[in-house]
Amino acid sequence: MGPVRCPHGTGTGPVPGAASSCDLREHTTAMATTTSSRTAGSTPTPAKPRTPRRAGFSQRLGRWDLKLSPYLYISPFFILFLVTGLFPLFYTAWVSFHDWDTVMGQGEFVGLENFQYVLTSADFWKAVRNTFSIFLLSSIPQVIIALVIAAMLDQNIRAKTFWRMGVLLPYIVTPVAVALIFSNLFADQSGIINQWLGALGFDPVRWHAEVIPSHLAIATMVNFRWTGYTTLILLAAMQAVSRELYEAAVIDGAGRARQFFSITVPQIRPTMIFVVITSTIGGLQIFDEPRLFDQAGNGGSDGQWQTLTMYLYRLGWSQSDFGRASAVAWLLFVIIVIIGLINLAVTRRIATSGGKR
Amino acid sequence: MTAPALVPTAPTPESLRPKKVRTAVRRPGWITYGLLAAVLVGSVFPLYWSVLVGSWDSSVLTRDPMPWFPGGNFWFNASRVLDSIPFWKATGNSLLVSTVTASSTVIFSTLAGYSFAKLRFRGKGPLLIFVIATLAVPTQLGVVPLYLVMAKLGWTGSMLAVIVPALVTAFGVFWMTQYIGSALPDELIEAARVDGASMIRTFWHVGLPAARPAASMLFLFTFVQVWTNFFWPFIILGPQNPTLPVALQSLQAAYFVDYSLVLAGATLATIPLFILFLGAGRQLVSGIMAGAVKG
Numbered sequence: 001m002g003p004v005r006c007p008h009g010t011g012t013g014p015v016p017g018a019a020s021s022c023d024l025r026e027h028t029t030a031m032a033t034t035t036s037s038r039t040a041g042s043t044p045t046p047a048k049p050r051t052p053r054r055a056g057f058s059q060r061l062g063r064w065d066l067k068l069s070p071y072l073y074i075s076p077f078f079i080l081f082l083v084t085g086l087f088p089l090f091y092t093a094w095v096s097f098h099d100w101d102t103v104m105g106q107g108e109f110v111g112l113e114n115f116q117y118v119l120t121s122a123d124f125w126k127a128v129r130n131t132f133s134i135f136l137l138s139s140i141p142q143v144i145i146a147l148v149i150a151a152m153l154d155q156n157i158r159a160k161t162f163w164r165m166g167v168l169l170p171y172i173v174t175p176v177a178v179a180l181i182f183s184n185l186f187a188d189q190s191g192i193i194n195q196w197l198g199a200l201g202f203d204p205v206r207w208h209a210e211v212i213p214s215h216l217a218i219a220t221m222v223n224f225r226w227t228g229y230t231t232l233i234l235l236a237a238m239q240a241v242s243r244e245l246y247e248a249a250v251i252d253g254a255g256r257a258r259q260f261f262s263i264t265v266p267q268i269r270p271t272m273i274f275v276v277i278t279s280t281i282g283g284l285q286i287f288d289e290p291r292l293f294d295q296a297g298n299g300g301s302d303g304q305w306q307t308l309t310m311y312l313y314r315l316g317w318s319q320s321d322f323g324r325a326s327a328v329a330w331l332l333f334v335i336i337v338i339i340g341l342i343n344l345a346v347t348r349r350i351a352t353s354g355g356k357r
Numbered sequence: 358m359t360a361p362a363l364v365p366t367a368p369t370p371e372s373l374r375p376k377k378v379r380t381a382v383r384r385p386g387w388i389t390y391g392l393l394a395a396v397l398v399g400s401v402f403p404l405y406w407s408v409l410v411g412s413w414d415s416s417v418l419t420r421d422p423m424p425w426f427p428g429g430n431f432w433f434n435a436s437r438v439l440d441s442i443p444f445w446k447a448t449g450n451s452l453l454v455s456t457v458t459a460s461s462t463v464i465f466s467t468l469a470g471y472s473f474a475k476l477r478f479r480g481k482g483p484l485l486i487f488v489i490a491t492l493a494v495p496t497q498l499g500v501v502p503l504y505l506v507m508a509k510l511g512w513t514g515s516m517l518a519v520i521v522p523a524l525v526t527a528f529g530v531f532w533m534t535q536y537i538g539s540a541l542p543d544e545l546i547e548a549a550r551v552d553g554a555s556m557i558r559t560f561w562h563v564g565l566p567a568a569r570p571a572a573s574m575l576f577l578f579t580f581v582q583v584w585t586n587f588f589w590p591f592i593i594l595g596p597q598n599p600t601l602p603v604a605l606q607s608l609q610a611a612y613f614v615d616y617s618l619v620l621a622g623a624t625l626a627t628i629p630l631f632i633l634f635l636g637a638g639r640q641l642v643s644g645i646m647a648g649a650v651k652g
Contacts (some may be wrong), residue, residue: 027527062555072477073468077525078484081491086524088499088506095501149396155385157393165638166397168645173404173632174585177623181403184410186618190418192406224403229645236646275462279611285497288587288602295610309497309588317592322501329498335496 019066037234089333096326113325118315124328126303127311128335134290134307135283136221138226143275145223146230153258154233154238162237167228178221183208186217208294214305218234221289230275237271238264277343285309285335308332360635365407392562410434418616441611442622443597448629451584454516454600458523459579463572465525470533471564473548476556486535491527494497500592507593518593519600523583529575532648536571539566574644577637584630601626 096114099107118124152162168177185193186207194204209215241264249259265272287309291297298314299306306314308328316325410417438444463597466617472478473485495567504513512518541564549559566571594600596607608622634641 064558066479068477070481071470073472073560074484074530077463077469077488077527077530080522081527082527083506084503085494085496085499086503089494089496089500092499111542120585152385152389152393155389157385157389157650161642163393164642165634166393166400168638168642169404169634171641172585173580174587174602174605174630175520176587176605177407177627178403178618180623181407181604182417184620185403185406192423212584214359223495224399230401233648236648239646265498273572281493281495285495292606292609297610312498312500313592313629314504316501316504322505324499329501332612333495333498338495346600 011335030099054267075276075354078210092329092333093324094169095322096324096330098323100323100326101320102316107323114323115331118331120325123303123306123311124331127299127306127308129284130211130290130303130305131284131307131309133212133215133221134197134218134286134305137215138222139276139283140264141219142223142227142230142279143272146227147265147272149227150238151264153235154264155266164232167231168227171229173225175221175288176292178225182217182221182224182289182295186220192350196301208300213302213322214293214300218289218293218305220288222283224287226279230279233275234268234271238267240246241267245294273343274349277340277347280339283335284332284339287313320337322331359411361533382554399414404624407627411624413617415615415617431621431624434617435625436438437618438622438625440606441601442604444475444604444625447599450516450599450631452482453517454523455584458519458583459576461524462526462579463576466529466533466573466575467537467565467567467568468560469530470535470537471541471568472558473530473534474538475541475543475564478521488527488530488534490555492531493601497588500589503589504592513593514595514598516598517525519590522589526579529579532575533568533571537568540571541567573638574647577633577644578640580633580647581630583642601629627637 070111095106097109097111099110099113101107109152113273114142135351149167153160153167157163187194188204188206188208191207193207198204207213217330245263245267246259249263254262286307290299290305290307293305294300297310300309309332312325312328315321363504408431409427409435411432413424414430414434417423417428452494469488473488474482507513507518510518511523545563545567546559549563552563584600586600587606590600591606592602594603596603599607603627605622609619614617
């Protein structure tokens with residue numbers, strides 16, 4: 001066999017930073033001596049067997065050990081993903097082409113009828129609107145607020161760990177509890193938020209009855225739980241920014257705000273994009289908070305805050321129609337993939353234009 | 358909601374980072390502390406509200422002005438919670454599910470991460486890309502077939518249905534691959550191999566000790582994530598044998614207007630992870646920050 005090469009060239013892999021170090025070199029020569037060593041980074045030289053060549057049992061065992069162990073170690077993930085991830089995803093498509101009662105089981109093949117039902121249902125489109133509205137209301141303010149908090153934490157403050165733990169605290173509260181607490185805070189009649197608004201001279205807002213207020217309330221729950229988490233990610237990125245840049249800016253007479261917008265924000269842009277992309281996948285599947293925003297869990301009297309995953313749940317488990325629920329699952333899957341691709345395209349453009357600066 | 362994935366690297370202890378010239382940087386003024394304190398109030402207030410309302414009876418909400426200190430009704434409300442939902446059973450279930458999945462995620466992810474970062478095998482590059490690609494797959498959308506599979510296995514309503522799909526995650530594998538790749542020198546592995554150690558022995562004595570810091574962070578993350586998870590347990594478990602979030606949901610479904618009862622329940626359900634946070638919150642913070650540097 002030819003020289004052993006490093007399978008990942010540093011920095012050339014598709015994933016930046018992933019496993020860029022050269023791997024433990026093994027001998028794939030027929031000798032299969034498992035006891036030879038080689039200094040990492042040197043060009044391969046034929047290794048001298050330490051013991052006279054003997055195709056003994058233990059050596060053959062060692063060879064199998066060497067060859068199979070890596071696969072054995074990674075196999076749990078792949079087996080589990082095939083069974084509980086990939087198979088269900090494709091099987092969802094199969095179910096979506098059938099009349100499929102939750103209790104009675106598989107019925108007739110109906111082609112695209114389930115998709116047709118879903119795509120012509122007003123509830124579906126309302127759920128699409130609600131999902132995107134809640135997602136935008138939770139992700140955009142969250143990144144902005146997190147950016148501001150991170151900038152404050154990035155200063156030379158006292159009791160760093162205390163403040164960092166303080167912002168992260170809501171992360172450990174289960175979304176169900178968050179939803180219960182906030183649906184009380186945002187109660188339409190006597191909620192404390194409405195009392196405060198009243199004290200400031202505003203009319204009470206019907207947080208549950210109206211569309212945008214209910215989306216705002218639900219987005220507030222999401223932001224409550226995730227802003228601290230996002231803050232810490234952005235803070236870590238900020239701390240990686242070279243301090244020399246700031247020193248240079250100070251010499252040039254730039255103020256705090258100018259430093260923030262001209263140095264900090266551009267420098268951590270990749271991390272910000274990363275945060276947005278990862279929050280998209282989870283954010284578009286939002287279920288817990290809107291589900292528990294009232295007692296019935298149907299997204300309001302008029303479905304004004306019913307999200308796509310709630311709609312999926314209602315079709316599948318309240319109306320016992322797995323066929324239609326699967327159609328929603330696939331449509332949501334397609335939406336998430338499309339948004340992901342748009343994200344990717346935008347990211348790539350920003351990344352390349354950032355490189356030219 | 359699933360946790361956003363991180364891009365982990367080896368965490369650098371504060372002390373190992375190049376020393377910043379701290380003395381040259383002036384400390385921020387009171388405005389910064391004031392704003393941070395306001396943020397902290399925002400973090401804590403909803404939880405305090407939960408304790409507050411949970412410690413009075415529901416009529417407190419209509420009182421004007423509202424008292425801002427806890428009342429004496431918490432234990433009474435708590436005992437009503439224990440009568441209404443199988444609270445201890447739910448806590449036990451949550452503890453079981455979180456501990457088992459966090460442990461197995463750590464074990465399997467460390468093994469896989471070690472393999473991806475340090476061993477040589479055919480097809481490694483594409484397989485690793487596959488793992489990363491699965492991070493972007495919304496597997497939650499496979500609930501219908503997963504439900505059918507669980508029903509066929511007879512696992513509906515059992516903790517197995519919650520545990521088994523969560524035994525190992527793509528995030529965990531990726532996280533450990535990143536960490537071990539940067540934290541474990543190849544020479545150590547080679548030395549062990551030269552000494553004639555088998556692959557698994559090498560992993561056990563060289564790979565595992567090196568991976569320990571990242572492994573404990575992964576344990577914490579997985580534990581918190583599984584503990585707070587709602588959607589799948591809600592679908593597959595009944596109200597008789599729930600995890601804590603599912604039990605809390607059934608409390609709300611039955612007693613929505615009795616806010617004192619519901620929020621006493623929310624308080625009770627938050628206490629276990631709050632205790633964990635007091636003990637390990639510092640680690641959780643550094644784990645999230647370590648994961649983010651690469652971005």
